[in-house]
Amino acid sequence: MAYSEYQKERIEKSLKEKIKNFEGKKFMGGYCFFVDDKMCVGLDIDKATGKDRLMARIGDDFMTKALKTKGCKPMDITGRPLKGFAFVDPEGFDLDKDLDYWVQLCVDHNPFAKRSKKK
Secondary structure: OOOOHHHHHHHHHHHHHHOOOOEEEEEOOEEEEEEOOEEEEEEEEOOOOOOEEEEEEOHHHHHHHHOOOOOEEEEEOOOOEEEEEEEEOHHHOOOHHHHHHHHHHHHHHHHHOOOOOOO
């Protein structure tokens, strides 16, 4: 499995406390939650370390501050960082309050995020 079921359930619980309408599905080799048909927050396994990592869509406005936070780095899958997306290593979201922080950033950014074009 390309993500931890336990971590998926933690993210889902956090989302339920913040927002009512979201959808989860396997996506990008992991599991992502979508709000208003836009990727909001997700989870996968870092192939280099074998550990869980959070995929956070936080937008450019929050990125500078976020990168100073424990375990956060730009989301880079192809050799080029994705604009407005960050990976968060496990030490950055192990505690529920830390996970809630990241999920809230993602939810706050979602209204400003652009939808992907449907193919």
